Amino acid sequence: MSKIFFENLEQSIQNIHLGLVVDCVIFTFHEQKMKVLLNKYVLNDKWMLPGGFIFKDEDVDAAAKRVLKERTGIDNVFLRQFHLFGKNDRVNIDEKIKLMENYGIASDKLPTFLNRFASMGYFSFVKFDEVNLIEKEDDIYQWFDLDAIPQLSYNHNEIINKAIKMIRIQFDYLPIGYQLLPKKFTIVELRKINEGILGIEVDKRNFRKKMLASNLIISLNEVRQTDPYPKPNLYKFNQETINELLDQET
Amino acid sequence: MSKIFFENLEQSIQNIHLGLVVDCVIFTFHEQKMKVLLNKYVLNDKWMLPGGFIFKDEDVDAAAKRVLKERTGIDNVFLRQFHLFGKNDRVNIDEKIKLMENYGIASDKLPTFLNRFASMGYFSFVKFDEVNLIEKEDDIYQWFDLDAIPQLSYNHNEIINKAIKMIRIQFDYLPIGYQLLPKKFTIVELRKINEGILGIEVDKRNFRKKMLASNLIISLNEVRQTDPYPKPNLYKFNQETINELLDQET
DNA sequence: CCAAAAGTGTTTCCGTTACACCCATGC
DNA sequence: GCATGGGTGTAACGGAAACACTTTTGG
Structure with missing residues (x-):
């Protein structure tokens, strides 16, 4: 949900798969510590996980790959589903409305867009040296130590915790x-x-x-x-x- | 996607969460063998997994629970997500169109409905004695031995295989x-x-x-x-x- | 009388755990 | 001269694997 997306909201929405987004918990290892990539829109005051919409004709896994590539420049990445967050939760919708208002968009404009979106969680491991964080004017990225994650937008703290739990369960297979x-x-x-x-x-x-x-x-x-x-x-x-x-x- | 659903298609579609469905791989154990519950519409020639839509205001996990309860009569069931099947696959859409035509519904009537739906896979374990298979006139259910699953609709064979793989990976935790x-x-x-x-x-x-x-x-x-x-x-x-x-x- | 199905013990092996000191460099 | 950080070996323990015979009922 970047600036360009909102500036063309009505058109953008024609091309996306409704009802589902992807969120990525991207881990790396640097200076002896595990880190997670977080993202912040200048217009938002909280950090959040990198995520995005799925295009109408795009595989869901491919959307996660694309999100990751857009942010880190890495192709051919290791990426696994771990949980679908599908609560019908007003809080997420309210945060979305607030963000839209920050962009100057009336929140009652597109009812379809304001329906709940479920979020498919992916985790990924990337090599620190291969990452080129790609920043845009209104959109910044930063690595956070796993033991120093701030309070995030939406339910994104929950998503990170669940990712770690699922990784531990599958540890011997990864x-x-x-x-x-x-x-x-x-x-x-x-x-x-x-x-x-x-x-x-x-x-x-x-x-x-x-x-x-x-x-x-x-x-x-x-x-x-x-x-x-x-x-x-x-x-x-x-x-x-x-x-x-x-x-x-x- | 039962008869009643199709008879009121235009109205039904107002109440469902677009873009996502749930499919359940329901296991039981009877006469010393693991079994899986399959479902067949009279108008369809292949068996398939029990599945269904998510209501607009319903948690995704709750939809899976509801599907399971509608079929087995069991409340309070053990149910876990294992994989999201999100390929943008023409085959699934073609099968859906065919089924609609069997019900006498023109396939070009509701473009929204014919977009791709991703399918969230759940597995479940139920006690054979507690199950009351609930059949409707056009909708039958049957337990199949795990080693004798027929060829199923959509990608449902793949879904069962993936369920078993994921259960094995998490075996010690389940x-x-x-x-x-x-x-x-x-x-x-x-x-x-x-x-x-x-x-x-x-x-x-x-x-x-x-x-x-x-x-x-x-x-x-x-x-x-x-x-x-x-x-x-x-x-x-x-x-x-x-x-x-x-x-x-x- | 024989097929069927549950129960029973021992030994070997291997992976897991616990645990403490050495060494050379850079400050 | 001391803090730093990587490297090293052994012993005890415990879980995993391999393996064959007994028992009694029902047909």
């Missing part, structure tokens, strides 16, 4: 580290991701042992020279194991 | 047996459910040991007199453990 880390990474980074998602501390010796015993990662016998002292060993993922995971899951 | 079995049950029944869902055979000694070690079930020290020889011991679920499971999951 190639999370693979999506978040660059080609070469350290075991400590992998452990920090696990800790960030699961919300617990993990014994570092046991974690290392477990990772090496699984055939998920392969040592490159190479240390990262850019680090100060103890220069950490680098690993890569075992593509075969990752592919097996991805196959199972589909 | 109180499946608890939903499917009566108050008193045998360990063999519980094992058959596991085998049915996971699609594998399970060693009966190990399974028994595991169940007794978990505090999921409690022996009633009582055998089922109605069985022939070896009269099996009866167990009940430990309500506390079940409640913990249900809490985690929400």
